[in-house]
Amino acid sequence: MFTYRSNVHQHMRIHTGEKPFNCSVCKKAFSQNIHLKEHMRIHTGEKPFSCSVCMKYFALNGTLKKHMRIHTGDKPHSCSICKKAFSKNIDLKRHMRIHTGENPFSCSVCKKAFSNNRNVKLHMRIHTGEKPFSCSVCKKAFSNNRNVKIHMTIHTGEKAHSCSVCKKAFSQSGNLKEHMRVHTGEEIYSCNVCDKRFKWRSDLKRHKCVGRQSSQLNEIQTEDNGEAEPPISSSAEHMETEADGEDNESVL
Numbered sequence: 001m002f003t004y005r006s007n008v009h010q011h012m013r014i015h016t017g018e019k020p021f022n023c024s025v026c027k028k029a030f031s032q033n034i035h036l037k038e039h040m041r042i043h044t045g046e047k048p049f050s051c052s053v054c055m056k057y058f059a060l061n062g063t064l065k066k067h068m069r070i071h072t073g074d075k076p077h078s079c080s081i082c083k084k085a086f087s088k089n090i091d092l093k094r095h096m097r098i099h100t101g102e103n104p105f106s107c108s109v110c111k112k113a114f115s116n117n118r119n120v121k122l123h124m125r126i127h128t129g130e131k132p133f134s135c136s137v138c139k140k141a142f143s144n145n146r147n148v149k150i151h152m153t154i155h156t157g158e159k160a161h162s163c164s165v166c167k168k169a170f171s172q173s174g175n176l177k178e179h180m181r182v183h184t185g186e187e188i189y190s191c192n193v194c195d196k197r198f199k200w201r202s203d204l205k206r207h208k209c210v211g212r213q214s215s216q217l218n219e220i221q222t223e224d225n226g227e228a229e230p231p232i233s234s235s236a237e238h239m240e241t242e243a244d245g246e247d248n249e250s251v252l
Contacts, residue, residue: 010032013019019029021036025043030036038060041047047057049064053071058064066088069075075085077092081099086092094116097103103113105120109127114120122144125131131141133148137155142148150172153159159169161176165183170176181188187197189204198204 013031019031021030021033022028023030023036023039023043025040028039030039041059047059049058049061050056051058051064051067051071053068056067058067069087075087077087077089078085079092079095079099081096084095086095097115103115105115105117106113107120107123107127109124112123114123125143131143133143133145134141135148135151135155137152140151142151153171159171161171161173162169163176163179163183165180168179170179180186181199185199187199189198189201190196191198191204191207191209194209196207196209198207
């Protein structure tokens with residue numbers, strides 16, 4: 001039921017698709033005049049709504065309400081599978097792709113698929129060679145800001161990740177994980193011929209099966225960056241086949 005005839009007319013546009021209100025700047029059309037007025041703020045830059053906490057300004061009241069969740073911690077949208085909560089519905093939709101495996105965005109060059117468009121844009125820098133982020137100290141360039149932050153630890157000497165056993169500190173969490181094998185004895189690399197297992201990649205590379213000319217690498221774990229110094233094997237059956245080198249490379 002509608003109180004006024006005009007409300008009926010406005011509602012009918014949902015069904016008819018009629019959009020009689022047009023933006024004088026970009027010609028975008030709207031079904032209601034109020035929506036046109038809100039849209040015009042994109043062109044005028046008007047932001048009449050402000051946050052009472054941080055004084056940030058917004059063009060729409062609805063956007064302000066969503067922003068307030070940053071301060072209140074309100075997360076009304078939760079995942080039906082793992083119960084993780086989000087402040088925005090769009091973030092929940094993106095999260096759901098973890099469970100569904102949906103990758104609707106793909107690279108136009110190599111066709112690799114991604115769950116969100118942002119990751120596609122980051123990935124494209126592999127093909128374009130674009131490196132828009134640079135170190136303020138040595139000017140080395142990087143494709144993403146995260147790698148700049150990791151790189152900066154070289155200059156600052158910061159080592160925020162420390163071993164819970166021996167307290168040795170590392171600049172990267174991956175290096176700490178690598179180091180923990182010293183204490184756990186975990187052997188994550190295995191020879192795909194004789195199934196002998198090793199803690200360190202370098203030991204697997206040095207490994208030589210009887211009757212085989214070269215060793216083959218089979219990584220059980222994909223992450224391989226560390227600072228821990230691997231012990232040198234002296235086994236008679238597993239001879240050193242190549243010169244020792246820097247085994248663990250930190251990804252910057």
